[in-house]
Amino acid sequence: MNEVLLRSLTPSVVGILVRRGADFAAAEDAVQDALVEAVRVWPADPPRDPKGWLVTVAWRRFLDATRADAARRRREDLDVERGLRSDRDDESASEVDDTLHLYFLCAHPSLTSSSAVALTLRAVGGLTTRQIARAYLVPEATMAQRISRAKRTVSGVRLDQPGDVATVLRVLYLVFNEGYSGDVDLAAEAIRLTRQLAAAIDHPEVAGLLALMLLHHARRATRTAPDGSLVPLPEQDRGRWDTESIAEGIEILQAALARDRLGEYQAQAAIAALHADAPTAEKTDWVQIVEWYDELARLTDSPLVRLNRAVAVGEADGPRAGLAALAVLDDSLPRHAAAAAYLHERDGDLTTAARLYVEAADKAPNLAERDHLTRQASRLNAWRSR
Structure with missing residues (x-):
C-alpha cells in the first residue's frame, strides 16, 4: 500500500467533493472513509486510476450519508456513474484549484492557529486523528474535538475571493517548527505539503x-x-x-x-x-546576514528579528556594537537574556555573562534549551573560579 500516494491525493479528492456541493466536514469524512476502504482493497486489487477510484468511493460515501431516500440515492448514484467519465476529463485540469481551495479553507482566518494546523494535517496531509494527537502529545479525544470544531467552523465558508497565502504559509511553518514527535515527522510532513503547494501556486x-x-x-x-x-x-x-x-x-x-x-x-x-x-x-558572511536582517526587519517590524539582528551585528562589528543594538530592545523579549549573555561573554565580561545565562535558563521555553544555558553558566563559573 502506497501511503504517500494516498496522502498526496487527499486534498484534491476532498476539493472535488466540495466543488460538487458537499460541505467541508461531510467531504472530509467521506474521503477518510474512502482512504480506509483503499487500505483494505488496493493491496489485492490496485486501481488503474487511484484518484478516480477515491473520488468515486468518497462520493458514494457522501451520498450514502446524506440521502435517506433509497430510491433517490440510487438515481443519484446512476447520475454519478454516468458523469464520472466526463468529470475525470476536467478533474485533472481543476486539481490545482481544488487543492488550493482546501489549503485556504484549512487556514481560514476564523480558525485558531492550533485548529488550522490540526485541520491542515488531517484534510490536506491525510494524517489520522490518532497520528496528529500523538505528534502533539495530546489525547486522541482532545484532538478529535479540535478537528471537529474546526470542520464545523469552515463548513459552508465560500472562498469566492483569492485566499490569503500568508495565512497558509504561517500554518505550514507552524507545522514545520513542531519538528518530530510521536510516529509522525512533522518537519518532513510540512516540507511535503509545502512542495505540494509550490506545485499548485x-x-x-x-x-x-x-x-x-x-x-x-x-x-x-x-x-x-x-x-x-x-x-x-x-x-x-x-x-x-x-x-x-x-x-x-x-x-x-x-x-x-x-x-x-x-x-x-x-x-x-x-x-x-x-x-x-x-x-x-x-x-560566515555576517555583514551580509546583517543586511538581510535589515530587510527582514523592514518587512516584519518584529522585535524578535531585531534581537537576532543584534547578535548578528555583534558578530559582524564586534560584541559592543551588538550590545548597543540589543540595549534599545525590551529586555522581556524571549531569549533577550541569552543573547545578552553571549555578547557579554564575547566582550570578556564573564561575570555578567554567567549571571545572564542563569537568568536565560530560568526563562527557557523547553528543557533542552534550559540545560544548554545552565551548562554555559556552569562553564563560565568554573573558569572564573580557577
Whole structure:
C-alpha cells in the first residue's frame, strides 16, 4: 500500500467533493472513509486510476450519508456513474484549484492557529486523528474535538475571493517548527505539503518558505548530541549537513529572489543560506546576514528579528556594537537574556555573562534549551573560579 500516494491525493479528492456541493466536514469524512476502504482493497486489487477510484468511493460515501431516500440515492448514484467519465476529463485540469481551495479553507482566518494546523494535517496531509494527537502529545479525544470544531467552523465558508497565502504559509511553518514527535515527522510532513503547494501556486513566498524549510532541515542531524543536548550552530559538524537539501534550497531561493518580490520567508531563507554556505563558522558572511536582517526587519517590524539582528551585528562589528543594538530592545523579549549573555561573554565580561545565562535558563521555553544555558553558566563559573 502506497501511503504517500494516498496522502498526496487527499486534498484534491476532498476539493472535488466540495466543488460538487458537499460541505467541508461531510467531504472530509467521506474521503477518510474512502482512504480506509483503499487500505483494505488496493493491496489485492490496485486501481488503474487511484484518484478516480477515491473520488468515486468518497462520493458514494457522501451520498450514502446524506440521502435517506433509497430510491433517490440510487438515481443519484446512476447520475454519478454516468458523469464520472466526463468529470475525470476536467478533474485533472481543476486539481490545482481544488487543492488550493482546501489549503485556504484549512487556514481560514476564523480558525485558531492550533485548529488550522490540526485541520491542515488531517484534510490536506491525510494524517489520522490518532497520528496528529500523538505528534502533539495530546489525547486522541482532545484532538478529535479540535478537528471537529474546526470542520464545523469552515463548513459552508465560500472562498469566492483569492485566499490569503500568508495565512497558509504561517500554518505550514507552524507545522514545520513542531519538528518530530510521536510516529509522525512533522518537519518532513510540512516540507511535503509545502512542495505540494509550490506545485499548485506560482508565488515567490511559497518558494521562499520551501527553501527555508529545506535549509533548516539540512542541519537537523547535527542540532543535538547523542545525549539529547543542544549543539549550537558554530559547533555543529558541517560534514554531516545534507548537502543535497542545501543545494536544492539555494536553487529554489535564487529563483524566487530573481522575481524581485521579496517577502519575509525569502529573507529568512537568505540568512539560512548564508549559514549553510559557509565552510566554517568563522567564515560566515555576517555583514551580509546583517543586511538581510535589515530587510527582514523592514518587512516584519518584529522585535524578535531585531534581537537576532543584534547578535548578528555583534558578530559582524564586534560584541559592543551588538550590545548597543540589543540595549534599545525590551529586555522581556524571549531569549533577550541569552543573547545578552553571549555578547557579554564575547566582550570578556564573564561575570555578567554567567549571571545572564542563569537568568536565560530560568526563562527557557523547553528543557533542552534550559540545560544548554545552565551548562554555559556552569562553564563560565568554573573558569572564573580557577
